[in-house]
Amino acid sequence: MTRDQIIANNPLAQFLSDCGYELRPAGANFVTSACPARRHKDYHRPVTIDTEKKVWHCNDCKIGGSVIDWVMAERNISAAEAMHILGGGRNGEVMVATYDYTDANGKLLYQVCRFEPKDFRQRRPDGHGGWIWNTQGVQRVLYNLPTVLGAQCVVVVEGEKDCDRLTALGFTATTNVCGAGKWRDDYSETLGGKDVIVVRDNDEPGQKHVAQVIASLTGKARSIKLLILPDHFHDVSDYIASLSPKAAGPAIAKLIADTPLWNCVDVDHDEPPPYQPPPRVSREDFHAYMPQHNYIFIPTRDLWPVSSVDARLPALLLPDGRTLKASKWLDRNRPVEQMTWAPGLPMLVENRLISEGGWIHRNGCKTFNLYRPPDIQLGRENRTGERGENSRCGTPVPYS
């Protein structure tokens, strides 16, 4: 497209109002406080849009020109780049969101601007109310830095939009500028001593990115979890969008709670991280036996004391940063009221208790059946075989 065609195809007033700028009619023309060079006060409108001549002019800044000049000035780019942007569609790209990156005190350091069609660019304040379209020499910080510094539990995602969605649900979330592959070790210093949940986007760059993030956090964060979203959700925003506003927060809290702690040992940091290996012993291997307040280890039917359970199973990290001991979780979520020997019945006999002479019905109560039919026995042996030494011998191994 020629220069004139681009100017004709992008009527200035339309282009500017599509960008979100407020224009005030002035005869056949418009005036506005929007200016590509700097930020003028809202009530002051030094910029005139001449709709017939298809030009703008700022009386204060003494600059002006066509829509191409506007884009060049606003984004600090060449005429060729501006024409490329404007030639891409009827109105070229439109800025649809801005994300502020601030220092610890909330002072704006730089801003990520999102455009439609999807594109991101950074700019920084020029100190006079305007923008410089690069981030040269600017201190790089985590998104939401002031909040992150005050939180114990922080969720790391791969973009500002995901962050804002999680923040709206009550989580403390952060990300790094430029997205996948651009994590810096000083971000991990910021997260030192915190409980960090790293959310993986379901694509290859996402997988490589979390490898980099986790490698960098290892030894700095107090704990790390790698959160894998359910299948077919690309990122956490997709997942949230699939749920009702009420359900989204609890669903993500549950995902976090159900994710085991990342095991930092045996991870080869040069390789993409393996998916979270299943824990050798999990909460699903236990029931809480309430009459004695100890815990049935299902593979062997041994009873474990509370101290062994909490030594063997990681505590759960709650979204607000508190932790819940595994034993407490089992008390609440996997209690049984009785144990019995009942061939032919399932391992967990629900809503029934053994009383003198036989079964009685009792809603909400569970009886653990110690009997194991031979076929299940075989399956169990295969399963424990994969799980390694510790679960094959039923005795709890104390942590050194």
Ligand SMILES: [Zn+2]
């Ligand atoms: Zn101006």
